[in-house]
Amino acid sequence: MKKHFRTAAAALALSASLSGAAFAAQPVTDVMVSQKLDQVNASVQLINSSMQQMLIALNQSAQNGTCWLDGKAFSQGAVATVAGHASACGVQPKTGWPQWRPVPEEESGLFGQ
Known part of the structure; x- marks a missing residue:
């Protein structure tokens, strides 16, 4: 870049x-x-x-459903801290584009950085 x-x-x-x-x-x-x-x-x-x-x-x-965060690529299902909250990489149902979605606290055991 x-x-x-x-x-x-x-x-x-x-x-x-x-x-x-x-x-x-x-x-x-x-x-x-x-x-x-x-x-x-x-x-x-x-x-x-x-x-x-x-x-x-x-x-x-x-x-491919790749989510990006701080210049790094994450595959679907990856969990990372986005804006201080646990989020998982997934695909938007309507558009098919990848996005970070909030993960409920009980499911947020491990985080990628």
């Missing part, structure tokens, strides 16, 4: 450098604009590719 934010930051820095040249009283040439746009385009393509990979992983997780 940090890689995706770094890539987005790089794209913003590139676009800022283009506008920065205009304010620095340097003449902006067509070649400069073209080079900067090529750099921004390459960054956007990298971000797009990364986002597609993330969406594919999320869709696979949803199909």
